[in-house]
Amino acid sequence: MFTGSIVALITPMDIKGNICKKNLKKLIRYHxxxxxxxxxxxxxxxxxxxxxYEEHIKTVMYALDFSKNKIPIIAGTGFNSTTKCIAITSVLEKSGIIGCLSVTPYYNRPTQEGMYQHFKEIANSTTLPQILYNVPSRTGCDLLPETIYRLSKIKNIVGIKEATGDLSRFYKIKNLVDKNFFLISGDDTTSFEFMLLGGDGVISVTANIVAVQMNQFCNYIKEKKITKAKKINQSLIKLHHQLFIESNPIPVKWAAKRIGLIDSNTMRLPMTKLSKYNQEILEITLKKLKLI
Known part of the structure; x- marks a missing residue:
């Protein structure tokens, strides 16, 4: 269920900042x-x-409705409050999602024991599969391999989205966890190497605008057609980097609008639109990839 190219989907909004159901439906059809x-x-x-909170739930339900069971939906259910995580997971328990992606508690900066207890409490409150999400560059805390190992022993904690970009971390985790524990890259720029080492897939930002290429890239690695996978990766590496030229999802949302996938790249404060300078940089790459 948690392998290959998985998109970390943008949320389309209209010019007033409301969720745009029409564009969300279009994006899901695209994928x-x-x-x-x-x-x-x-x-x-x-x-x-x-x-x-209400918009969060509604958007998940919209996605389930628009997908019509043709593509699995994983819901982000992570907050920096264990109680909030349990509450939203409980609401989604029978919704039809195939699992939850739960980020480490941001801002609080809990200890390793605090993170262990946090994820344990969430997992024990539900039957839904739980994917841990470690992205210390954004959260201010780092879920260490030893803690991941402890959590992997909990039945419905089934994998991790590892977004440190540190490939040495992959070996440390893989050598600790059971072979059935999913190891998923959360960093497009190192996803090729991550999957070559034995990773199961990538939860990708880049897939928002080049979904076919990211899917083919992952398929080639699975089929051990490494030369073909490498060629796709090389063609996308600049895009991978430039989609983080400003804080995610600022660049990818601009790019999605620029290539016609959404009607507006409106974001809610404190997130702002991509600067003119960086638009020009990303524009060149989109043209080289023949996306515009």
Whole structure:
């Protein structure tokens, strides 16, 4: 369920900042048609932190409705409050999502024991599969391999989205956890090497705008057609980097609008639109990839 190219989906908004259901439906159709293996809705790239609790739930339900069971939906359910995580997970328990992506508690900076207890409490409150999400560059805390190992022993904690970009971390985790524990890259720029080492897939920002290529890239690695996978990776490496030229999802949302996938790249404060200078940089790359 948690392998291959999985998109960390942007949340389209109209010019007033309201969720745009029309564009969300269009994006989900795009990923169904492109072969994307699953959609993460309401993750970091989906601007979950600036949406209300009610909007968060509604957007997940919209995605389930629009997917029509043709593509699995994974819901972002991570907050820096264990109680909030349990509450939203409980609401989504019977919704039809295939699992939850739960980020480490940001801002609080808990200890390793605090993070262990946090994820343990969430997992024990639900039957839904739980994917841990470690992105210390954004959260201010780092879920260490030894803690990941402890958590992997909990039945419904089934994998991790590892977004440190540190490939040495992969070996440390892989050598500790059971072989059935999913190891998923959360860093497009190192996803090629991550998967060559034995990673199961990537939860990708880049897949928002080049879904076919990211799906083919992952398929080639699975089929051990490494030369072909490497060629795709090389063609996308500049894009991988430039989609983080400003804080995610600022660049990818601008790019999605520029290539016609969404009608507006509106974001909610404190997130702002891509600067003119960086628009010009990203524009060149989109043209080279023949996306515009």
């Amino acid at each position: 169904i048609d492109s072969g994307t293996k699953a959609i993460v809705i309401m993750g970091t790239t989906g601007e979950s932190t600036t949406l209300t």
